[in-house]
Amino acid sequence: MTLLDGRRTGTIDHGGSLERARALFPKAPQPFVDLSTGINPHSYPLFELPATALSRLPEPGRARDLAAVAATAYGAPSAANVVPAPGTQILLSRIASLVRPGRAFVLGPTYQEHARAAAIAGHEVAEVRSFERLFEADLAVVVNPNNPDGRVVSRADLLDLATRLRAKGGLLVVDEAFMDVGPRAESVAGDVDLGGIVVLRSFGKFFGLAGIRLGFAIAQPAIAERLEEELGPWAVAVPALEYGIKALSDTAWHTEMRATLTKAAHRLDQAFARAGVIVTGGTSLFRHVDIEDAASLFAALGREGILVRSFADRPTQLRCGLPGTEVEWRRLDVALGDWAQDRQAAKGAKR
Numbered sequence: 001m002t003l004l005d006g007r008r009t010g011t012i013d014h015g016g017s018l019e020r021a022r023a024l025f026p027k028a029p030q031p032f033v034d035l036s037t038g039i040n041p042h043s044y045p046l047f048e049l050p051a052t053a054l055s056r057l058p059e060p061g062r063a064r065d066l067a068a069v070a071a072t073a074y075g076a077p078s079a080a081n082v083v084p085a086p087g088t089q090i091l092l093s094r095i096a097s098l099v100r101p102g103r104a105f106v107l108g109p110t111y112q113e114h115a116r117a118a119a120i121a122g123h124e125v126a127e128v129r130s131f132e133r134l135f136e137a138d139l140a141v142v143v144n145p146n147n148p149d150g151r152v153v154s155r156a157d158l159l160d161l162a163t164r165l166r167a168k169g170g171l172l173v174v175d176e177a178f179m180d181v182g183p184r185a186e187s188v189a190g191d192v193d194l195g196g197i198v199v200l201r202s203f204g205k206f207f208g209l210a211g212i213r214l215g216f217a218i219a220q221p222a223i224a225e226r227l228e229e230e231l232g233p234w235a236v237a238v239p240a241l242e243y244g245i246k247a248l249s250d251t252a253w254h255t256e257m258r259a260t261l262t263k264a265a266h267r268l269d270q271a272f273a274r275a276g277v278i279v280t281g282g283t284s285l286f287r288h289v290d291i292e293d294a295a296s297l298f299a300a301l302g303r304e305g306i307l308v309r310s311f312a313d314r315p316t317q318l319r320c321g322l323p324g325t326e327v328e329w330r331r332l333d334v335a336l337g338d339w340a341q342d343r344q345a346a347k348g349a350k351r
Contacts, residue, residue, distance in 0.1 A: 021307045028305035033328045034321075036309040038147060038178065038286040041324025042260060043208030044247045053238040060233075062241045066248075070216050073248040074176075074201050075190040080221040083228050084236045084244070088177065088200045088215030092117030094230050095198050098223060099171045102138030107131060107146075107153075109314060114141045114175065131157065134172075135164050143175040145182040148309065148319040149281040149288045155186045159194070166196030174199050180206035180254075181261055181284045189218045198223065203240075205285060206257070207247050214240040261285060264322045267329070272320075275336040276343070286321045294318050297339055304335040 021032050068079040076082050085091050092113055096104065101122035106114050108127035118125045123139055131153060134140040140161060145152050162172040176199055179187050189199045199218040204210035214236065217227055228235075236244075247253070261284040268287050269279045277297070281288040291297065298310045298318060309319040323329045 018307070021302065025302040025305070028303055030305060033306045033323060033331055035323065035332070036307045036319075037210070037321050038283070038319070039205050039210050039321065040208035040257070040261065040285060041322050041328075042257065044243070044250070044253065047246070049239055049242055053242065056238070058234050058236060058238045058241055062238070062245070063236060066236070066241050066244045069245050069248045070201070071218075074199075074216070074218060075184075075187060076199075076218045077190060077193050078221075081192055081218050081224055083217040083219070083224045083231070084241075085215050085217065085227075085231055086236055086240065087204070087213040088175070088202050088217070089113065090231070091200065091215065091217050091227065093120045094227060095171075095173055095200075095217065096121035096123060096139060098198070098226075099139050099169065102170075103136065104139040104141070105134050105137035106141040107134060107143070109149075109311075110141075110143045111147045111175065111177075114143070114173070131161075134161055137165070138168075138170045139173065140165060140170070141173045141175065143177070144186065145178045145283050147178060148286065148311070148317070150178075150283045150286075151281065152183060152186055155188055155191075158186075158188050158197075159191060162188070162191075162194065162196045166194075170196065172197050176200060177202035177205055178283045178285060181258060192219050195220055203244055203247070207243075209243060209247075212240045212243050213237075214244050258284070261322070268320065268322060271329075271333055271336055274333075275340040277336075282319070286319050288317065288319050290317050292316055293343065296343070300339040300342070301332075301335050304331065304338075306332055306335050 018032055018034060063084055064079065066084050067082040070082045071079045096118045104118035104123035104125045105128045108129060115125045115127060118139060128134065142153055142158065158174060165172050174188055174197065176187055176189065188197055191197060192199060201216045201218065203214040204212055265284040265287060272279055272289060277289050277291055279287045280290045294316045298308060301308055311317050323332055
C-alpha cells in the first residue's frame with residue numbers, strides 16, 4: 001500500500017502534451033507522432049453544426065436526449081441514471097465528496113487523478129495493489145479496464161465489493177473510460193440501482209474526440225440528480241451534445257471501429273516484438289510494456305519525434321497508443337528497429 005499525501009493536490013503530468021515533448025526533445029523531427037495517450041486516432045467523422053450551436057445556450061431537452069442515448073449505449077437502467085458532464089475529470093472530486101471524509105483506497109497503479117480528487121474531497125488516500133484491501137475503504141476506486149496495464153476486475157467481484165461498502169455507507173467508483181474496447185460483460189453500469197456504485201464513462205477516448213470534453217456519471221437517480229445540481233445548468237456545450245447524441249447512436253460505427261482497433265493493437269504488438277519487446281497488457285487503444293531499459297526506449301523514440309507515455313514512479317513501464325496513419329506506422333517501425341540494433345550492439349560490447 002502506498003500512502004499519498006493529501007496536501008499534494010496540484011495538477012499531475014499526463015500524456016498528450018506536445019509542449020512537453022518539444023521541451024524534452026527539441027531536435028526531434030516534426031511533426032511529433034503522439035502515442036502518449038489512449039485516444040483513438042481514427043476519430044468519429046466530423047459533421048457540420050448549425051451556427052446556433054455556438055450562438056445559443058444548450059437546450060435542456062437535448063441534454064435529456066443525450067442522457068437517454070448514453071443510457072442505451074452504456075447499458076444503464078434509464079436516462080435518470082445518467083449525468084452528462086463536460087468531461088469526467090470535473091466529476092471526480094464531486095463524486096469523492098458523496099461520502100464523508102474517510103479512507104479512500106485506489107486500486108493501482110492507475111490513473112493518478114482519482115487519488116488527487118479524493119484528497120481534495122478530504123479523504124486519507126492510499127494506492128493499494130491488492131483488490132482485497134478495497135474492502136477496508138470508505139471510498140474505493142477501480143479503473144476497469146485499468147490504465148495503463150489493461151487489468152480487468154470481474155463484475156462479480158465488483159458487485160461483491162459494492163455490497164460490502166454499501167452496508168457501511170461507503171461508495172465504489174468504477175472508472176470505465178476504456179470499457180468501450182473492453183469486455184463489456186464486466187461493466188457494472190447496469191447495476192447502479194443496487195446502490196453504492198458510481199460508474200464513469202468517457203466519450204473522447206473511443207470516439208477520438210477528446211477536445212469535445214464530454215463524459216458521464218452513471219448512478220442511482222438520487223445521486224445523479226445531486227451531481228446534476230452541482231454541475232448547474234448548461235454544463236455540456238451544444239457541440240458536445242450533438243456529437244454525443246449522434247456518435248453514441250451510431251452502433252454500426254462502434255462495431256466497425258472495435259474491429260479496426262483490435263487489428264491495430266495486434267499490429268502494434270508485432271512491431272514491438274520485432275524489436276525484442278513483449279507487450280505485457282493494455283487494451284486495443286493502448287499497449288503496455290515493462291522492460292528494464294524503458295528509459296532508453298522512451299528517449300530513443302522521443303529523439304525520432306515519437307512520444308510515448310513514461311511513468312516517473314514506474315521507470316520500467318511505458319504505455320503506447322496507436323499510430324493513425326501509414327506514415328506514423330513507418331516512423332515507429334524504423335525507430336524501434338534502430339533502437340533494437342543499438343540495444344543489441346550495446347549488449348554485445350559488454351560481453
